Amino acid sequence: MIGRIRGISGPTVSVEMAGLKLYDRVYVGHSMLTGEVVRLDKDLAVVQVYESTKGLGIGETVKGVGMPLTVRLGPGLLCGMFDGLQRPLERLREEMGPFITAGREIYALDYLKKWSFHPLKKKGDEIKSGEIIGYVEEGTFRHFISSSRAGRMSWIMGGEVSLNEAMAEFEDGTGIFGCNEWPVRMPRPYRKKLAAREPLMTGQRCIDFLFPFSRGGTAIFPGGFGTGKTILEQSIAKFSNADIVVYVGCGERGNEMAELICEFGLLKDPWTGKKLMERTILVVNTSNMPVAAREASIYTAVTMAEYYRDMGYHVLLLADSLSRWAEALREISASLEEMPGEEGYPTYLASRLSGFFERAGVVETLSGKTGSLSMILSVSPPGGDFTEPVTQGCLRTAGVFLMLDTSLAHKRHFPAVNWFQSYSLYEKELSGYFNEKVSDQWERLKERCKEILQREEALREVAEIVGSEGLQDADRLLMKAAEMIRMEFLCQNAYTEDAFSPPEKTLAKIREIVEYYDSSLEQLKKGVALEEIFKG
Ligand SMILES: Nc1ncnc2c1ncn2[C@@H]1O[C@H](COP(=O)(O)OP(=O)(O)OP(=O)(O)O)[C@@H](O)[C@H]1O
Ligand SMILES: [Mg+2]
Structure with missing residues (x-):
């Protein structure tokens, strides 16, 4: 044509x-x-x-x-850095220097590299569509190879094989290769969606403890300028216990992405001790790259994420920020002279957003494994106005809403998650898990923590009128406990060792504060002066 x-x-x-x-x-x-x-x-x-x-x-x-528009799927994606069209940045740089010139087609996968293939089926086996026929070792992962169609196998080989050679063949002569292509805008198929029952730990106390996130779930955190969205996304990329992380830098600053790339190369996964980059795919679409590729980048990323989900892995997709994607969509829509909707966004913005969120979930894959795709997306509402269309569009579908608060960020309370405005719809279904797997104290301590924070809020108004000296001793003690929760528990500095908090540490920290509060209250009842307690 x-x-x-x-x-x-x-x-x-x-x-x-x-x-x-x-x-x-x-x-x-x-x-x-x-x-x-x-x-x-x-x-x-x-x-x-x-x-x-x-x-x-x-x-x-x-x-x-x-x-x-398709992406190429096969071994060699992990550790990779791609642009929004899945062109590998490393090889682009080798061939054309630091600035990408237009019109270069470089494949995401290395078709000549040899992989050691381990067959799991044999000659004569009847294969169903989507069934796994073997695997290659991709770093520390088993990269399962499945067949995209059904048939009886006439041969299957073991040993060294490259992606442009068949690993097996059906009786009608068609080969099964280690890679395939998939249209980015079409969700990859699965057998059925399953209920989400396990948390995805982020290593951030305010999320794991107060607003737990579920495997297969979706979360958004909108926040105004400088509220810590990028730092939070990157901390989660480093410290979450997902098997595989796909990180999309969508229209954000080039230098931030450059720092991330350098940092990731050096870091270790705190859960497994393996190299962090081995489980990571980066999709980079900085603000100086063309706008239409930015619109495609989240689809490129989610398709790669689904591909690893289909092998039975727990994949986490992170995007910073979805607003830049929506702006790209708006620009494209305007250049097509479509009828604009609210704030100039196309009228189909909300349906595009929910279509994208739909691709998350825990699924039974075509090969019968269980895999999940979770999404944590930042949103940057202009002027910190949460009534704008992108935040509202996400709110309808996201399971966790973490509101990043400008006033907390000004006080350098990071992560600046507002504990009154945020919520998690997964809290109920996950409560059993934490009590069973971490500690039977988990839910009780959470209730105590919430109660202390709520009572502090009520007392704060009184304190503003009468001054904190005018409060009763028991109330002053409560204010002190709440301050400890805020400063020592909810704040987590991304630049220190505390950046990562496993569940045991999270529990120990909150237990210590609640126990301090309870024992101080006891002492107060016995008549010990408040000043003495504070000194002690
Ligand atoms: N967890 C944290 N610990 C310590 N400092 C933090 C933390 N989170 C954010 N900060 C501070 O806030 C600054 C802004 O954070 P960040 O760049 O993540 O904000 P942002 O919301 O992505 O901003 P923008 O809207 O400009 O993209 C950081 O440079 C850092 O100094
Ligand atoms: Mg940012």
Whole structure:
């Protein structure tokens, strides 16, 4: 399929070309820029180009690929750093230096590298679609290879094999390869969704203890400028107990991503002691990269995440920030002259968001394993106004809402999670887990902690009128306990060892504070002066 450019307006190009389908991938112009068909009008197709259209001319050719925007899935993705179109940054840099020039197609996977394949099936076996036929070792993970169709196997080999060689073959002569392609906007299939019953530990006390997050769940944390969104996302990427983490830097600053990349190379996973990067995939779309690729980047990331979920792993997708994605969507919609909705966002913003959130969950995979895909996404509402459309669109579907509070950030209370405004819908279903697996004190201590914080809030108003000296001794003691909870328990400095708090440490810390409060109250009842207790 070959067509010609008829018009160019920013990243949007109109093309005269027959036979195209909506969302087909095309190569535009002499420099083969990647684009996607976003509208079809009779014989004119509107193409959204993912790269800079500078220098593109009318009349240049456009080639259709015959399929939508896809990602390549196979061993070698872990440890990888990709742009929004899944081009490996490391190899791009080797070939063209620090600035990516447009129109370069470099595959995400190394097709020549040899992998040691361990078959789990044998000649003559009847294979179902999605069934695992063997695995290769990808770092410390077993990377399971499954068949995308059903049939009887005529041969299967073991040993060294590269991704462009078949590892097995069906009786009709079609081969099974170690890699495949998948359209990014289409969720990968599974047998059924399962109920979420286990927490995903983030290593952040305010989340794990007060607003627990579930495997397969979704969480958003909206926060104004400088409230600690990026630091929180990165801390969770380092310290969560997910098997695999896919981190999308979506429209954020380039230097922050550069720091992250350097830091991750050196760090160890605190749960397993293995190298952190071995379980991580980074998708980088900084603010200086083209806007349309940013829109695609979250889909590229979620498709890779689903791929590892399908092998039975617990995958966590982190994105910072979803607002930058929504802004990209808005820009594209505006250039297509679509009818704008609230604040200029397209009217389909909310349905796009919920369609994206839908891809999270615990599932029974096609091969019968259990895998999960969890999402923790930051949102940066302009001016810290939570009534704006992106925050509201996310609120409808997200299971955990962590409100990052500007006034807490000003007081340098980090993570600046407001404990009154935030909530977790998973709290009830996870309560049994913590009591059983960590300590039977967990839920009781949580109730105590919440109660102390609530009573402090009520007392604070009184204290503002009468001064803290005017409060009764028991109330002053409570204020002291609440302050300890805030400063020593809820605050967690990302630059010290305390950045990671495993559940045992979380429990020990809160127990110590509650016990201090209870024993002080006892002493007070026995007549010991408050000053003495505070000194002690
Ligand atoms: N857990 C933490 N411990 C210590 N300092 C923190 C923590 N979280 C945030 N900070 C401080 O707050 C600053 C801003 O954090 P961060 O860059 O994560 O904010 P942001 O919400 O991503 O900002 P922006 O809206 O500009 O993207 C950091 O540079 C750091 O000094
Ligand atoms: Mg940030």
